[in-house]
Amino acid sequence: MSSEFGGGLDTAVEKAFTRPAPKAAGTRMRYLVKHLKGTKAVAELLGVSQRTVERYVKGQIKKPRPDLAARLEREVKARWQPQIKAKARKKAATTGGIILDIHARMGYTAPIGTTDQDRIRHITVALPPRHAARLLTAQDQGAGEDRLRELTAEALKETYFQDNGRRAGSLEEVKINDVVHLDFEL
Numbered sequence: 001m002s003s004e005f006g007g008g009l010d011t012a013v014e015k016a017f018t019r020p021a022p023k024a025a026g027t028r029m030r031y032l033v034k035h036l037k038g039t040k041a042v043a044e045l046l047g048v049s050q051r052t053v054e055r056y057v058k059g060q061i062k063k064p065r066p067d068l069a070a071r072l073e074r075e076v077k078a079r080w081q082p083q084i085k086a087k088a089r090k091k092a093a094t095t096g097g098i099i100l101d102i103h104a105r106m107g108y109t110a111p112i113g114t115t116d117q118d119r120i121r122h123i124t125v126a127l128p129p130r131h132a133a134r135l136l137t138a139q140d141q142g143a144g145e146d147r148l149r150e151l152t153a154e155a156l157k158e159t160y161f162q163d164n165g166r167r168a169g170s171l172e173e174v175k176i177n178d179v180v181h182l183d184f185e186l
Contacts, residue, residue, distance in 0.1 A: 004182050005148035009139050012098065012184035014077065016088035021073075021080040025064045028076045029056035035079050046071050092186045093133035099126050099185040100152065105178040108161065108171055118177065123160055131155035132186075149176055 022028045032042045033053065043050040048068065055061045064072060092098055100123070107118025127135075135151050143151075157174040158164060 003145060004179050005145055005152060006139055008182050008184045009135060009148070010077075012186050013085050013088055016084055016186060017081050018084055019081070021076050025062060025069065025072060026056050026059050028072050029053060031076055032072075032079070033057055045075060088186050089136050092129065093136055094129055096132070096186060097127050097129045098132040098135065099124065100155070101181070101183040101185070102152075102156075102176070102179065103181040104176050106153075106156075107175045107177065108157070109173040109175075118175070120178075120180070122181075123156065125156065125160045127155045127159055131159065152176060 022031055029042065032045070033039055036042050036045065039050050039053040039057065043053045046053070046068065052061070056064075102124075103122040104120070105118050106121050106123075131151075131154075135148065135155070138147055138151055153174040153176045156176070157171060161171055161174060162168045
């Protein structure tokens with residue numbers, strides 16, 4: 001399963017960067033060496049030899065294998081501008097909230113006699129800070145895709161379907177299936 005919900009949250013936070021993360025393999029490698037304080041730690045992190053890391057730092061190797069390039073990009077982005085990321089996450093969780101744009105098959109559980117058949121919907125809704133805080137906290141604690149999907153469905157249930165308690169009070173559960181498009185924005 002792809003990382004739709006966790007990846008979407010990461011992408012939203014990355015939009016807060018004030019400077020782009022390094023693109024070149026050598027620059028990324030030098031950043032990690034500086035950040036982790038040595039080539040040995042970077043080599044262990046990336047699963048390559050210490051000598052390979054040294055070659056990238058010196059510019060002797062310029063183009064990594066696709067699997068190494070992906071690991072290198074992931075590790076740099078995870079460490080890039082941590083204070084900016086923390087500030088953006090805190091703002092979303094306390095005052096700003098998250099904008100959710102989702103195109104997916106959604107169904108819900110409701111009392112007998114109501115229409116509960118799932119169907120494709122395209123919804124763009126501003127989730128309040130309390131839902132943003134729940135999503136971001138769960139992600140920080142290592143929640144899996146299923147848990148993030150559940151939390152997003154709960155947020156949609158309260159915010160969109162029930163309009164914060166003004167309608168559909170008997171709605172029990174919203175389910176998100178077959179995601180076509182998902183985008184979070186802080």
